[in-house]
Amino acid sequence: MIQTQEFLTKVLDSVPDQLVVIDALGDIQFANKSWHVFGDENASTLSGDWDGVNYLSECDKASDMGDEIGTRAGQGIRSVIEAQNHEFYLEYPCHSPDVKRWFMMRVNSFDYDDRLYFVISHQDITERKLTEEKVEDLARLDGLTGIANRRYFEEFLHQEWRRCARLKKPICLAIIDIDNFKMLNDTYGHQSGDDCLISFGELLTQYARRPGDLCARYGGEEFILLWADTSLKTAKRLVNRLMRDISGLDIPNPNSPTATHVTASIGLTEMTPRPGTSHTDIVSIADDALYRAKEGGRNQIYCQTNRDIEGQAS
Numbered sequence: 001m002i003q004t005q006e007f008l009t010k011v012l013d014s015v016p017d018q019l020v021v022i023d024a025l026g027d028i029q030f031a032n033k034s035w036h037v038f039g040d041e042n043a044s045t046l047s048g049d050w051d052g053v054n055y056l057s058e059c060d061k062a063s064d065m066g067d068e069i070g071t072r073a074g075q076g077i078r079s080v081i082e083a084q085n086h087e088f089y090l091e092y093p094c095h096s097p098d099v100k101r102w103f104m105m106r107v108n109s110f111d112y113d114d115r116l117y118f119v120i121s122h123q124d125i126t127e128r129k130l131t132e133e134k135v136e137d138l139a140r141l142d143g144l145t146g147i148a149n150r151r152y153f154e155e156f157l158h159q160e161w162r163r164c165a166r167l168k169k170p171i172c173l174a175i176i177d178i179d180n181f182k183m184l185n186d187t188y189g190h191q192s193g194d195d196c197l198i199s200f201g202e203l204l205t206q207y208a209r210r211p212g213d214l215c216a217r218y219g220g221e222e223f224i225l226l227w228a229d230t231s232l233k234t235a236k237r238l239v240n241r242l243m244r245d246i247s248g249l250d251i252p253n254p255n256s257p258t259a260t261h262v263t264a265s266i267g268l269t270e271m272t273p274r275p276g277t278s279h280t281d282i283v284s285i286a287d288d289a290l291y292r293a294k295e296g297g298r299n300q301i302y303c304q305t306n307r308d309i310e311g312q313a314s
């Protein structure tokens with residue numbers, strides 16, 4: 001069996017993972033070739049001549065600059081050095097402005113000559129992460145329109161509801177339902193119906209530009225616009241503009257009893273999350289408002305808040 005140092009170094013240099021060995025103080029004792037190549041490509045402070053470099057100090061420096069990965073890496077390595085954990089691993093993003101990349105860091109220990117050493121390896125897991133991202137996108141997007149689906153909307157609403165509860169800010173929700181859509185399908189066929197839904201998806205995307213906004217397909221010909229931390233006054237302005245834009249799409253629906261082009265009815269509401277209220281309430285109120293818009297003759301906005309409902313009840 002070949003076991004010369006030169007042979008073993010060549011073995012370690014041929015491994016694509018970046019490997020570095022530190023002692024219990026964090027001082028680097030060894031780094032393989034991939035380590036240097038990666039460091040050089042990324043202008044890392046840990047690249048080049050590693051002699052005299054302390055890995056833990058580098059993590060602490062990154063942590064002091066607000067790098068959360070540096071904090072977690074430092075804590076994880078120390079937990080193995082202090083024998084609180086047998087091993088540690090961390091998946092972390094390392095994106096450049098042009099390329100998305102992720103790595104998995106692993107820390108394991110071994111003893112040699114009565115001293116403990118720690119192998120820190122970094123493996124490129126970009127391909128797996130990109131596949132996971134694609135799967136996540138597929139699970140949260142509507143297949144026809146490419147906007148968020150109902151499942152994702154519910155997750156998003158829950159998250160924004162909690163955020164607005166903390167901030168004591170209002171959330172506005174609009175449910176948009178295409179009028180006499182069945183007539184469009186019956187007149188021009190299912191493909192034209194699909195094209196109309198795609199146009200609605202594209203239009204609604206323009207109304208959800210901030211991180212707390214979302215447009216989603218809620219069901220067949222029903223869509224949602226959610227605006228977190230937004231007043232009813234702003235939301236009213238937005239839905240009024242949306243009604244004009246829908247009319248501007250000018251999609252023919254000649255047999256519709258409402259108009260000769262495609263129109264929509266909108267139920268709009270605003271709620272500020274308070275104890276005793278839930279994120280499902282805002283959907284129920286908007287849904288009720290939509291029902292009233294349909295009952296009122298379609299092609300209109302009906303706005304209703306929980307204050308109106310409380311007012312009616314008293």
Ligand SMILES: Nc1nc2c(ncn2[C@@H]2O[C@H](COP(=O)(O)OP(=O)(O)OP(=O)(O)O)[C@@H](O)[C@H]2O)c(=O)[nH]1
Nearest residue numbers: 177178179180181182183185190191193194220221
């Ligand atoms: N082309 C197409 N049609 C769909 C899709 N999803 C649902 N639909 C159709 O949408 C129609 C909805 O009909 P209704 O619920 O009666 O609503 P409507 O005709 O818009 O009437 P109102 O909403 O009351 O104005 C049904 O005919 C569904 O088959 C879809 O993905 N593509």
